[in-house]
Structure formats: structure tokens, C-alpha cells
Amino acid sequence: MPEAGDSRRPRLRDVAALAGVSTMTVVRVLRDPEKVAAATRARVEAVIRSTGYTPDLLARGLASSRSGIVAAIVPLLTNSLIAETVQGLTDALVEGEIHLMLGASGFSAPQEEELIRAFLSRRVEALHLTGTSHTAASVELLRGARIPVVEGANLPENPIDMVVGYSNGAAAETLTRHLIARGYDPIGYIGADPHDNDRARDRRAGYERALRGAGRSPDATLCEETQLEIPAGGRAMAVLLDRRPDLRAVFCSADAIAAGALFECQRRGLAVPERIAIGGFDDIDIAGQVVPALTTIRVPRYRMGFESGQMIRARLAGRPVERPVLDLGFELVIRDSA
Amino acid sequence: MPEAGDSRRPRLRDVAALAGVSTMTVVRVLRDPEKVAAATRARVEAVIRSTGYTPDLLARGLASSRSGIVAAIVPLLTNSLIAETVQGLTDALVEGEIHLMLGASGFSAPQEEELIRAFLSRRVEALHLTGTSHTAASVELLRGARIPVVEGANLPENPIDMVVGYSNGAAAETLTRHLIARGYDPIGYIGADPHDNDRARDRRAGYERALRGAGRSPDATLCEETQLEIPAGGRAMAVLLDRRPDLRAVFCSADAIAAGALFECQRRGLAVPERIAIGGFDDIDIAGQVVPALTTIRVPRYRMGFESGQMIRARLAGRPVERPVLDLGFELVIRDSA
DNA sequence: TTCGATAATGTTAGCGCTTACATTGACGGG
DNA sequence: CCCGTCAATGTAAGCGCTAACATTATCGAA
Structure with missing residues (x-):
């Protein structure tokens, strides 16, 4: 038990002094105990316990x-x-x-x-x-x-x-291709700000690559940028739907956004996935729990x-x-x- | 620009030597530059920049x-x-x-x-x-x-x-009282494992306190413990509903659990809040977004x-x-x- | 016995920085 | 012209530990 009134924490040399050995012996007890004679080791260990000695990791690091x-x-x-x-x-x-x-x-x-x-x-x-x-x-x-x-x-x-x-790009491309394969057209995109964010950038690029691969050309009026939050996703979806009432599907670069978009569709009475399909990314907790459950990308x-x-x-x-x-x-x- | 082949990072004393001053002068330039003559300071700062010197925070800490x-x-x-x-x-x-x-x-x-x-x-x-x-x-x-x-x-x-x-206890009590005031009876509880978790313990205690305050006595068959995940919340709700088909409301000690419980009710076709009321805790993102939106406790x-x-x-x-x-x-x- | 090997322990010099004090020179009032 | 004062700078010790070697027994083989 540490002494009540001792102001400083014990140092290696204090332990050594109390055990009547040199600092190196204490170090050895700490690091490879086999190198120290059993009796000495026991003595040192007793002192360590009784003083509550703990190595100073700052000093050790230095x-x-x-x-x-x-x-x-x-x-x-x-x-x-x-x-x-x-x-x-x-x-x-x-x-x-x-x-x-x-x-x-x-x-x-x-x-x-x-x-x-x-x-x-x-x-x-x-x-x-x-x-x-x-x-x-x-x-x-x-x-x-x-x-x-x-x-x-x-x-x-x-x-x-x-x-x-x-590969964020390949993942986004895969999901977008899935939307294409199901026959949705046009397919919109809601993503995060790509500035200093390679994941957002690559996902957007993957989306566009999939469109081009299907002979469609990306259209900026089908795209929105927003924050990674459910309410923000809902707002972005609202903007997109107002601008493009013909929207049939949307790929969201995150499930939080997708969930917000889904809720916005529900508020507007747009059936998902019949009227609007929604794809997400990340497979977060709620993705499988919302109704309808989100089609998404799962990453480890x-x-x-x-x-x-x-x-x-x-x-x-x-x-x-x-x-x-x-x-x-x-x-x-x-x-x-x- | 740091030299290409220099193996070690520059030290304070290197900077001092290059600037032709003592280490203390460099320290002063770093910490209170006003104490150093302008010319000296400029010289030292130039060396710091050219060597890319950065103080070693480990040594400083020691x-x-x-x-x-x-x-x-x-x-x-x-x-x-x-x-x-x-x-x-x-x-x-x-x-x-x-x-x-x-x-x-x-x-x-x-x-x-x-x-x-x-x-x-x-x-x-x-x-x-x-x-x-x-x-x-x-x-x-x-x-x-x-x-x-x-x-x-x-x-x-x-x-x-x-x-x-x-106060987790007061918050749980408040929400439970709200359920009581709305006339629900019996009111169940789904919470996290209280072991080594004072928040879980206090929330449970608050729930029970509210019941007692209304002249009801807590009933273990109305309570379930589970993990802080949506699916787990759903499973716990299923168990609870199977055991107590008469359940009219449930206080969940976390929104993730509440969301799972809500989804389970939807799967069973139980109208929320008409047939079953659900209260959550935390006001996480989805709490306000699920349908019906969760009544919950918001904490800063x-x-x-x-x-x-x-x-x-x-x-x-x-x-x-x-x-x-x-x-x-x-x-x-x-x-x-x- | 003598010597090298092996085990057990000790010595010393820092790691890169800070702290607390010491020193130097220049200046101006008495 | 002396001395106190202040600004500018320097010196030395050491934070608590580790690395690299140095020193002692102790013991069995030659």
C-alpha cells in the first residue's frame, strides 16, 4: 500500500535502493525475470508491490x-x-x-x-x-x-x-449497376462533399462510371451534395425530387443519407422501391431495420x-x-x- | 527543407549550434520570443525553419x-x-x-x-x-x-x-411517468446489462421509482436485458411480447433498443403507440426519423x-x-x- | 591448481529537453 | 566614475529510464 503522505511517485532507483540492488536488477526483474536469481527477484518484487511502483513511460520512451x-x-x-x-x-x-x-x-x-x-x-x-x-x-x-x-x-x-x-469506386459502381440492371432510369446521386475526401470522390466516380458503362451520361441535375446525417439526407432528397420529379432511383453515398431519403419518400407517399429505388452505402445498423430494408454496400x-x-x-x-x-x-x- | 540523407531529426542543441547560440536562447525563441533580441531571434528562426526542427514532446514531458x-x-x-x-x-x-x-x-x-x-x-x-x-x-x-x-x-x-x-435516474423516471400519465399499463422495460454500468442501473431504478410513485409495483416479468443494438432490441421485444401479451408500453434504456422494439412491433402488426407505446433514451439520429418518431430523452x-x-x-x-x-x-x- | 565459461549483478553515459540560477555588457543617475 | 539595474544570453544539473559494457563470483574441465 502506498504511503499516505509521500508526495512523489516511486522511481526505479527508489525501488532499487529499498531492495538493496542496482537499478539494472530492477529493470531485469521487470523485463526478463529469469535473468535474476530467485531470491533477489522475490525481494525486488516485494518492494515493487509495496511501493506501488509503476514505470514512467515518458522516461522509458525517451x-x-x-x-x-x-x-x-x-x-x-x-x-x-x-x-x-x-x-x-x-x-x-x-x-x-x-x-x-x-x-x-x-x-x-x-x-x-x-x-x-x-x-x-x-x-x-x-x-x-x-x-x-x-x-x-x-x-x-x-x-x-x-x-x-x-x-x-x-x-x-x-x-x-x-x-x-x-475500393470505394468499385463498390459504388457495383451498386449503381444493380440499380441499372433493375431498370431504373434516371438514377440520381446524393453524396458527401468530396473536398479532401477521397471516399466521397471515388464513390461519385464509381456511380458515373456505371452510368457511362450503360451508355448513359451523368447529369448534374440528378446529383446533390449533403452531410452525413439522416435529416440532411432527407433535405437533399427533397431538393432532388423537386428538381427532378421524374427521378426513379437514387444512390446515396452513405446509409445515413439513404435513410433520410427513404423517410422523405415516405413523407411524400412515394412507394419504395416501386416508385423510387434507394441504394445506400456502409450497411450501418439501421440499414437492415428500416422498412423497406436498405439495399447497400457492406464494408468490414x-x-x-x-x-x-x-x-x-x-x-x-x-x-x-x-x-x-x-x-x-x-x-x-x-x-x-x- | 530537411536534408535528404540525414538520419536523425534535429535536436534543440543542433539548432542552437547552427545558430551560434546556446540552447536556452532557442528555447526562448520558441516560448517567449520577446525576450530575445530581434537579430538573434531571426537567425534562430531561420535555422528552425531550414532544419524543420520540432520539439520532442516526450523529452519535454519528462x-x-x-x-x-x-x-x-x-x-x-x-x-x-x-x-x-x-x-x-x-x-x-x-x-x-x-x-x-x-x-x-x-x-x-x-x-x-x-x-x-x-x-x-x-x-x-x-x-x-x-x-x-x-x-x-x-x-x-x-x-x-x-x-x-x-x-x-x-x-x-x-x-x-x-x-x-x-441524472440518468431522474431522466428515466421522467419518461416512465410520461408513459404512466398517458394511461399505459402495464409498462415494460428493456435495458442494458447493469453490471459495471451505473447508467443502466440508474435508468432501471428510475423506471421502478416512477412505477412505485404511481402505486404500481415493478414486475420482473416485464423486464428484459439486452445489448445496445437495434437487432438485439428487436429480439428482446419479441421475448417480452411473447411472455406478456398484455404489454401496453415499454421503456427502452436506449434509442437503439427502442428502434429495434419498434421494428419488431411493426413486424407483428402491433400499432405504435395505439396498441404499444415505446419510449427511448438518448435521442440519437434515427429517433426522430423512424415512423412513428420516438418519444425519448435528449442529453447534451x-x-x-x-x-x-x-x-x-x-x-x-x-x-x-x-x-x-x-x-x-x-x-x-x-x-x-x- | 588454473583458467575460461557462465551466471548474477553493477557502472556509466546519455535520451532531448527544462529548471533555476549565473553571467555579461550597456546604460544612466548620483 | 562608480554602481545598481536591466536586457540578453549562458551554464549546469537532472527529469526517470535504457543501452552497452564492466565487473564479480562460482564452478567444472584441463
């Missing part, structure tokens, strides 16, 4: 130049998809005694750059980024830092280092985080990473809305 | 015993409510040049304790906990650490230090995080915190489901 910290930069925490990926990351890292530092870039590449600088100053041992839209300076910083970097949630053309993701969110964490741990342990660009794929989930 | 890190321990990241609070926290902290370290306890107090130990080892300057269920050892550790601690998302009877939350999630961050910053800056126990309240949102 001395060993291994901070034991990995940072993740996400666009926005309130995006539940990302939260799952972060959970996967921590789960994988916690087993390696590594802690996660978190930053939110707010979908801004310059803000991401600032966070990268800050985290590098903290000597993080690896960095996880969401997406592939970075400033040139960010990329240079990351390359120069010589630490493992994982880009997640998409497949970049020029990876900085490692990648764990899936938790696994993306977990695999990223595993890769990082492998690299930090000096183990080779067999597949530094890991395409985890996606799945077209056909339900009732399209 | 030397100054201010790590610049605050940690938050949450039960589960995938809970979108918590994610909002964490976003509020980072937003408040980032302005103070403080970074957030994140840990997930998985609704387990012992796991929380382990994280607390780890974070204290990292010399975090403050700690944010979700909820008020902690092991005795955790509380002792925290008290002994003499750092700011915020307990969030509830109002504890014996706060460790500061609190930013609302983002603000809880932000205020916590502000309090922590104030305390770290030595400023007094006027109200260390901050009750942010809740709001009964009456919609269509009850």
Missing part, C-alpha cells in the same frame, strides 16, 4: 526511443463507421502494450497535416490515417519519418506505406481497424508484413429498397 | 513533468453517443495543445482499472471516465494521482473529483465532452473551476411513439 504510442487521425469521430475501425485498432494495439492517440481532422487535409506534425513530435511509433487525401507536405513528412503508416478505408493509387481498405469496418493494428504491430516488432496493401473488399447487400 | 496528454476511458467506441462526447473532448483540448489518448474498457470496471494504471504510467495530466462505476482500487489510484479527473454521463454520489453529466452529449475538456484545461492552467459538478440536465422529447 531513453529507448520507443514511445509506445500509435496515433490515428480520423475525419470525424461521430461517424459511427470510423468509430468501429478505431475500436478495432485499439483492440489490436492494446495487446502490444501500445496506446492510441486520437486526432480529428474534420475532413480537412491541412488540419490533418497539423495533427501529423504534432503526433510526429510526440514520437508516435506509427500512424493510421483514414482515407488517402493528404497534403503534399503531409506525405513528405510521413515518408521522412520512417515509421509505419497505414492508410485506411480506401485504396490509394500511390500508397505512402501500408494500406487496409477496399472493425476488421479494417484490427488488421491495421496487426500490421503496425508486426512492423514494429520487425516482422515482415506479407501483404502491405490489403484489400478487404466489400459486399453488395440486396434488400428491399432497390 | 523534463517538465507535463506530458500534454489527457486520457479518456470509454466503455465502447462504437456507441455513437460516446463518440460525440469524445469529439467534444478533443475539440476542447486541442486548443490547449493537449492530445487525447483513448482507451476502451468494454463496460468492465477491472479493465478500466488496468487502463487507469497504464495511463497514469504515461503521466497523463488528466483523466476522463465515462460513468461512475469504478473499482475501489481505481478510485484510490485516481485520488492518489492528484490530477484532474472528470466523471461523465451521470451524477455520482461520491465524485472522485469533477463531474459533467446528468457533445457538450458534456466539451465542458469536460474546458474544466480540465482550466484546472491544468491553475484556474479555479467554479462548478466542479456540472449537471447539464436532460430533456423529455415527446414525439409519436408514446
Whole structure:
């Protein structure tokens, strides 16, 4: 039990002094106990317990130049998809005694750059980024830092280092093709702001590619940009329906948007999928629960985080990473809305 | 521009040497530039820019015993409510040049304790906990650490230090009273596992208190425990309806559960709120969007995080915190489901 | 016995920064 | 012309740990 009145936390050298050994012996007890004689070890362990000694990870990090910290930069925490990926990351890292530092870039590449600088100053041992839209300076910083970097949630053309993701473009194309195959025409699009957001950009591109593949040409009056929230999706759908009453289907770049669009259709008495078909993206919780259930794209969110964490741990342990660009794929989930 | 082949990052003393000054002068340029002669300052700043020097925050932390890190321990990241609070926290902290370290306890107090130990080892300057269920050892550790601690998302009877939350019990009682006032009887309950989860426990207690206040006695056959997911909510509702076909209303301790329950009613053709009323908790995105829209309790999630961050910053800056126990309240949102 | 091997433990010099104080020179009032 | 004052800068110690080597027994083989 820690003494009541002792103001400072015990240091390694305090433990050593109390146990009558040198600091190195304490270090050995902590790290490879077999190297220490049983009697000595017992004595040291007793002191450690009684003083409640805990190593100072800041000092350890400085001395060993291994901070034991990995940072993740996400666009926005309130995006539940990302939260799952972060959970996967921590789960994988916690087993390696590594802690996660978190930053939110707010979908801004310059803000991401600032966070990268800050985290590098903290000597993080690896960095996880969401997406592939970075400033040139960010990329240079990351390359120069010589630490493992994982880009997640998409497949970049020029990876900085490692990648764990899936093709947003191919996924959007697949879903749009499905709408085309079901005979819907015209097909609209509601997506997120593509600025500094490669996922949004690639999804839009996939949608347009599918249209062109079917001999149709993309039409800006069929497209809307909005935020990743249910009410925003509803508003965007309202705008789109007012502008194009002939709309027969809409591909939404996120289920939250799709759900809002669906609810807007219900408010207007437009039957889904008979009058309007709706396709989503992400397969979030409610996607399968709303009526009609959403046809959407499912992506392995938790696994993306977990695999990223595993890769990082492998690299930090000096183990080779067999597949530094890991395409985890996606799945077209056909339900009732399209 | 950093030299191409230089293996190490520049240190303070490198900058000092290149600028022909002592390290202290560089430190002054970094921290209070007015104390340095303009010419000297310009010279040092030029070297800093050209070398791309960045202070090593690990070393700074060790030397100054201010790590610049605050940690938050949450039960589960995938809970979108918590994610909002964490976003509020980072937003408040980032302005103070403080970074957030994140840990997930998985609704387990012992796991929380382990994280607390780890974070204290990292010399975090403050700690944010979700909820008020902690092991005795955790509380002792925290008290002994003499750092700011915020307990969030509830109002504890014996706060460790500061609190930013609302009364889960009072909120649940309020919603249940609303159901009673509308004449529903019997009123069921579907909640989360109360083990190591004070919020779940308090909500259940509030529900029972409301019943007793109306002269009814709580009945275990009217209650179910389940997970915080829509499908789980649906399953729990199914169990409850099978066991108590006479059920007229249900209070769900989370909107995700309530949404699942609602969908289950729809699948069974039970009219909501005529045949069955449903009350939720949290006012998540979909609560206002499902049909019928959910009557629920709204809590200031983002603000809880932000205020916590502000309090922590104030305390770290030595400023007094006027109200260390901050009750942010809740709001009964009456919609269509009850 | 003598010596090298092995086990057990110790010594020393930092990691890159900050803290607390010391020093230097220039200036102006007495 | 001396000295106190202030501005500008420097010195030295050390934060708590680790890395790399150094030092002691202790013991069986030659």
C-alpha cells in the first residue's frame, strides 16, 4: 500500500535502493525475470508491490526511443463507421502494450497535416490515417519519418506505406449497376462533399462510371451534395425530387443519407422501391431495420481497424508484413429498397 | 527543407549550434520570443525553419513533468453517443495543445482499472471516465494521482473529483411517468446489462421509482436485458411480447433498443403507440426519423465532452473551476411513439 | 591448481529537453 | 566614475529510464 503522505511517485532507483540492488536488477526483474536469481527477484518484487511502483513511460520512451504510442487521425469521430475501425485498432494495439492517440481532422487535409506534425513530435511509433487525401507536405513528412503508416478505408493509387481498405469506386459502381440492371432510369446521386475526401470522390466516380458503362451520361441535375446525417439526407432528397420529379432511383453515398431519403419518400407517399429505388452505402445498423430494408454496400469496418493494428504491430516488432496493401473488399447487400 | 540523407531529426542543441547560440536562447525563441533580441531571434528562426526542427514532446514531458496528454476511458467506441462526447473532448483540448489518448474498457470496471494504471504510467495530466462505476482500487489510484479527473454521463454520489453529466435516474423516471400519465399499463422495460454500468442501473431504478410513485409495483416479468443494438432490441421485444401479451408500453434504456422494439412491433402488426407505446433514451439520429418518431430523452452529449475538456484545461492552467459538478440536465422529447 | 565459461549483478553515459540560477555588457543617475 | 539595474544570453544539473559494457563470483574441465 502506498504511503499516505509521500508526495512523489516511486522511481526505479527508489525501488532499487529499498531492495538493496542496482537499478539494472530492477529493470531485469521487470523485463526478463529469469535473468535474476530467485531470491533477489522475490525481494525486488516485494518492494515493487509495496511501493506501488509503476514505470514512467515518458522516461522509458525517451531513453529507448520507443514511445509506445500509435496515433490515428480520423475525419470525424461521430461517424459511427470510423468509430468501429478505431475500436478495432485499439483492440489490436492494446495487446502490444501500445496506446492510441486520437486526432480529428474534420475532413480537412491541412488540419490533418497539423495533427501529423504534432503526433510526429510526440514520437508516435506509427500512424493510421483514414482515407488517402493528404497534403503534399503531409506525405513528405510521413515518408521522412520512417515509421509505419497505414492508410485506411480506401485504396490509394500511390500508397505512402501500408494500406487496409477496399475500393470505394468499385463498390459504388457495383451498386449503381444493380440499380441499372433493375431498370431504373434516371438514377440520381446524393453524396458527401468530396473536398479532401477521397471516399466521397471515388464513390461519385464509381456511380458515373456505371452510368457511362450503360451508355448513359451523368447529369448534374440528378446529383446533390449533403452531410452525413439522416435529416440532411432527407433535405437533399427533397431538393432532388423537386428538381427532378421524374427521378426513379437514387444512390446515396452513405446509409445515413439513404435513410433520410427513404423517410422523405415516405413523407411524400412515394412507394419504395416501386416508385423510387434507394441504394445506400456502409450497411450501418439501421440499414437492415428500416422498412423497406436498405439495399447497400457492406464494408468490414472493425476488421479494417484490427488488421491495421496487426500490421503496425508486426512492423514494429520487425516482422515482415506479407501483404502491405490489403484489400478487404466489400459486399453488395440486396434488400428491399432497390 | 530537411536534408535528404540525414538520419536523425534535429535536436534543440543542433539548432542552437547552427545558430551560434546556446540552447536556452532557442528555447526562448520558441516560448517567449520577446525576450530575445530581434537579430538573434531571426537567425534562430531561420535555422528552425531550414532544419524543420520540432520539439520532442516526450523529452519535454519528462523534463517538465507535463506530458500534454489527457486520457479518456470509454466503455465502447462504437456507441455513437460516446463518440460525440469524445469529439467534444478533443475539440476542447486541442486548443490547449493537449492530445487525447483513448482507451476502451468494454463496460468492465477491472479493465478500466488496468487502463487507469497504464495511463497514469504515461503521466497523463488528466483523466476522463465515462460513468461512475469504478473499482475501489481505481478510485484510490485516481485520488492518489492528484490530477484532474472528470466523471461523465451521470451524477455520482461520491465524485472522485469533477463531474459533467446528468441524472440518468431522474431522466428515466421522467419518461416512465410520461408513459404512466398517458394511461399505459402495464409498462415494460428493456435495458442494458447493469453490471459495471451505473447508467443502466440508474435508468432501471428510475423506471421502478416512477412505477412505485404511481402505486404500481415493478414486475420482473416485464423486464428484459439486452445489448445496445437495434437487432438485439428487436429480439428482446419479441421475448417480452411473447411472455406478456398484455404489454401496453415499454421503456427502452436506449434509442437503439427502442428502434429495434419498434421494428419488431411493426413486424407483428402491433400499432405504435395505439396498441404499444415505446419510449427511448438518448435521442440519437434515427429517433426522430423512424415512423412513428420516438418519444425519448435528449442529453447534451457533445457538450458534456466539451465542458469536460474546458474544466480540465482550466484546472491544468491553475484556474479555479467554479462548478466542479456540472449537471447539464436532460430533456423529455415527446414525439409519436408514446 | 588454473583458467575460461557462465551466471548474477553493477557502472556509466546519455535520451532531448527544462529548471533555476549565473553571467555579461550597456546604460544612466548620483 | 562608480554602481545598481536591466536586457540578453549562458551554464549546469537532472527529469526517470535504457543501452552497452564492466565487473564479480562460482564452478567444472584441463
